[in-house]
Amino acid sequence: MSMTRTDLTGRRGRARRLVRPTLRGAVFLGLGAVLFAVAWVYDERDLLFVAGLLLLVSAAALGFVLVHPLRVAVTRTFRPGTVxxxxxAAVTIQIRNLAPAPMPGLRWRDLAARGVAVPPSQPLRTLAPGWAGRTAAGDTAVVSYHVHTTRRGVYPIGPLMLGRTDPFGLAYSEWPVGAPHDLTVTPRVTALPGNGVSITRGEGSRHERVRHLDNDSDELIAREYRPGDPMRRVNWPATARHGEIMVRQEEQRSHPEARLILDTTRGGHGADHDTEFEVAIELAASIAVHLLEGGFRLDVVELGPCQLVPGRSRPGDPKARHDPDDGRRGGLRGDEPASFTGPEGVLSLVDALANVVQRDRPARARGDDDVWDSGHRPAPALGRQIPGFAVLVDIGTGDTRDLAALRGLCQPAVAFVFDTVSAQALERLTDAGWQCVQVNAASGVAAAWAQAGLDRAETR
Structure with missing residues (x-):
């Protein structure tokens, strides 16, 4: 549940106040104007009086709703807070009267961003007078509705629009009350079968725990010598410290590592490939959750300017002070990958993926290609050989070259390639040793994952 509260007394939000005559008021105004014209032409003073009365009453009604503000406190609740x-998701709005007078005849409606359907204007029961410092019976009304979203994103909902008419029903006004609050819609996550792909070199869904044989590894512990232990396992520094023979014992890592590479760049000709990109985000989210729930620490590398690293300043934010190149090079060009682990990592990642959009390809600095071709990779790409999964929508020549060079650090190396990727890029990745699984916008996420497992089994 996510609850956000705004105490406002009719302050103007992004929406504008609306004041207009009702149908009855429009009839009064129109009839008064016609009668006034006729009376003026024919010098009919009695008719002129009637016309003036109609116009005066209509103007008074408009003035009443214009200068009679609403004083309310609004609380909006989303359940669940992230959907x-x-x-x-259920949206519940609590409206409390803060004025010492009752508020009858109110109507309410909520505003929302495009893509979220909200109910039309509806009547609100009479609110009893409110009293400062205490809650009076009947001074609060609660309304609710459901929103259904088909696409991920962050959707501002609000402000609440409260409307009222004058006692004669001649004029209507609406005030924006409260502020917009964001509803986060995360990508769909499909449960992947456990026997789809061998994560390491082993046994389908049951990943092989990684062991280190390096004497200096932090994941090696020392224990006392036991008869039968080979002498080659004697830990001499620990023996010197403890004054007795100590041997090395391997400790299994609780968080094996994996790498997910996500193509967040626009296509080679500036095409967005919106449909394919949305499926790619769902596929990436499903793979990421599958790995995280399997105990992996996951590094997510974006080919475009980084958007997932927590705390990174958003490009274009005038208040942000950061390195102008920060977050603009892409994960294979010097930006640090975003790392996630555990249940908290699952929540953080799917929330972050709700905001990811396609962006222009990062500008390549002079000499970048020479660095890769000479075998010296940027720091984020360095590391031990770990499982690597790439979700590619439409990569360019430079990104293709980068991924081919990264192949040696990925085992297995599985690329989910949409049919928008060029044949040349597909051929180069295949030649480099990537297992390329063809995907299209109509493909199911689970089917693509299972196909990767089938292809891998056939190549053994």
Whole structure:
């Protein structure tokens, strides 16, 4: 549940105040104007009086709703606070009267960003007078509705629009009350079968725990010598410290590592490939959750300017002070990858993926290609050989070259390649040793994952 509260007394939000005559008021104004014209032409003073009365009453009604502000406090609650695309969320709004007079005849409606359907204007029961410092019976009304979203994103909902008419029903006004609050819609996450792909070199869904044989590894512990232990396992520094023979014992790592590479760049000709990109985000989210729930520490590398690193300043933010190149090079060009682990990592990652959009390809500095071709990779790409999964929508020549050079650090190396990727890029990745799984916008996420496992089994 996510609850956000705004105490406002009719302050103007992004929406504008609306004041207009009702149908009855429009009839009064029109009839008064016609009668006034006729009376003026024919010098009919009695008719002129009637016309003036109609116009005066209409103007008074407009003035009443214009200068009679609402004083309310609004509380908006989302349940759940974060919802997956394709599911519904309940929006509950609590409206409390802060004025010492009752508020009858109110109507309410909520505003929302495009893509979220909200109910039309509806009547609100009479609110009893409110009293400062205490809650009076009947001074609060609660309304609710459901929103259904089909696409991930962050959708501002609000402000609440409260409307009222004058006692004669001649004029209507609406005030924006409260502020917009964001509803986060995360990408769909499909549960992947456990026997789809061998994560390491082993046994389907049951990943092989990684062991280190380096004497200096932090994941090696020392224990006392036991008869039968080979002398080659004697830990001489620990023996010197403890004054007795100590041997090395391997400790299994609780968080094996994996790498997910996500193509967040626009296509080679500036095409967005919106449909394919949305499926790619769902596929990436499903793979990431599958790995995180399997105990992996996951590094997510974006080919475009980085958007997932927590605390990174958003490009274009005038208040941000940061390195102008920060977050603009892409994960294979010097930006640090975003790392996630555990249940908290699952929540953080799917929330972050709700905001990811396609962006222009990072500008390549002079000499970048020479660095890669000479075998010296940027720091974020360095590391031990770990499982690597890439989700590619439409990569360019430079990104293709980078991924081919990265192949040696990925085992297995599986690339989910949409049919928008060029044949040349597909051929180069295949030649470099990537297992390329063809995907299209209509492909199911689970089917693509299972196909990767089938292809891998056939190549053994």
């Amino acid at each position: 997956s695309a394709g599911l519904s």
